[in-house]
Amino acid sequence: MMIKVGNLVAEAGEKVSGYVSVPETVIKLPVTLINGKRAGKTVLITGGIHNAEYTGIETAIQLAEELIEDEITGCLILIHPVNISGFENRTMSAVAEDGKNLNRLFPGNPSGTVGDKICHFLVTEFLSQTDFYIDLHAGDGYEMLTPYVYYLGAAAPEVVKQSKAMAQKVNVPYMVKSFITTGGAYNYAGSCGIPSILIERGGEARWSEAEVSLYKADVKNVLRYLAVLDGEVKAVATESVDVDDVVYENACVTGCWYPRKKVGEKVKKGEKLGVIKDYFGKTLESCVARFDGVVLYQVSSLCILKDGPMITYGKIKS
Template identity: 75%
Template sequence: MTVEIKIENLSVKKGHKTSGYIPVPQTDLSLPVTIINGEKVGKTVLITSGIHNAEYTGIQTAIELAAELQPDEVNGCLILIHPVNISGFENRTMSAVAEDGKNLNRLFPGNPNGTIGDKIAHFIVTAFFSQTDYFIDLHAGDGFETLTPYVYYVGAASAAVVEQSKAMAEKINVPYMVKSFIATGGAYNYAGSCGIPGILIERGGEARWSKTEIHLYKADVKNVLRSLKVLAGAVDQNAQKPVDVVDVIYEIARVTGCWYPDKKPGELVKKGAMLGVIKDYFGKVLAICEAEHDGVVLYQVSSLCIIEDDTLIAYGKIAV
């Protein structure tokens, strides 16, 4: 750990903490960032929230952790962004960057000469990933999605990075974890391809948050930080250890219409089971969604509206 951590206009000496806005180059946007430079030597962990700006449980968790954690508790450095998609948050755009309508978590590694979303992604990679040893990305179901709590971990990376990422995921108090085989697009996926172990936590959804969810979310993050020796203390043995969900199917809507799901997140399904139907505005069935194999529902759209080519529901096999 260096004596001083510097990211653009924010500079923090060892044993200190600061919060402020960091401008995104070639845009009018500035990101709210907290840097906690611990008193003791350790690793640097980046914690992002609000890459999908209506996923409020992750954002509120990052806000509270940034306020609560102090340098004398930290071995190494914590960098928290809360939230990343600031213009989307302030314009209630769900997953999209307000200025260009793009899904920010599909743009990594970004492009300094692209649209606003491309520039944000590029800035996160160049200014933040370059100083990061481990990465925790806080998500939830979007404003129109409901889910069972679970965690993704990096899978498209070196064996050592995958192993470390899975070890992080195992510290999350959720029933399921999913190994991701994507190397670009998602922030933590791209970070993994750069040699940074990371996870993406899913908890909450439907553009809501509660104190209970935030309590559980903060406990998750702190447990990972303890496992990385960034926070002191014993690692909790969670009530449930996540099991791998494999062969995940992200069912895509073939048409735009009204969506009527038949299952709930966390529910077990059998091959051939009805997952839901899409109807038109007169009640005529346009499409039927059936399970291609046995598994568990991870998340699904909970709004009546469904748009062609959007993900309807995600489910996968529970590894045995």
């Protein structure tokens, strides 16, 4: 069975890489198609929807290089990275041409700005022929996080079940059931009936071979579970703990951020999680835990912006 994305075509038993043009833009996405000799499901893997999240991008690049058609049943489509203009202009996870965050724009708009058009193209050209979706992320250039995985919560019951099963094959300490229904790529895919997960590993615009090695092992284990990659599914070293009632705290003011906790650290209700001060050391805002939980990610830079992310934590489900 042939697989075609834009101008790229891979026949059964072929692996093809090249650039795919986004209509009515100058954007060309680096894409790899791996079409196995045996018929099966199609899995989409994206890195760099947020272009400063380098561990996910490098993982997608290495997977595209390493995986071969002889070990694939079905098809793999890899984009590495999605926000290539942001990557090449070193923006903080925004499309260079319009300043928009791709993971807030799905399903996109063919008549919109560049970011809208990229998202619409991903929906019509990629997700339209996808059976399962794995989205690779990290902390942004100013964020650090503890490794965890999101799975779908706001989708059809069978899609939620399959998404959670995929998440359980990822070797991270926490998994979060997401009930967000708009804007995000994997959330939108779920609304289309595509079991999807979003993996978080690394951050602060850094990457290492050690992190990427762990990341590749995660993705390959999910692919084995989906019977797309040859080999046995490996037991995860640590069974992921469910985290729910996740709170995404945004800053009320611009200033200097002083976190009191580390990512992955437990917190108690009423405990101070961090403070924002002005340039004279005066406290402008204090962030206090609303309940017992665990810190998933937080801003790690001194600079923090009004209405921008500050810290995210959730309850550990017993």
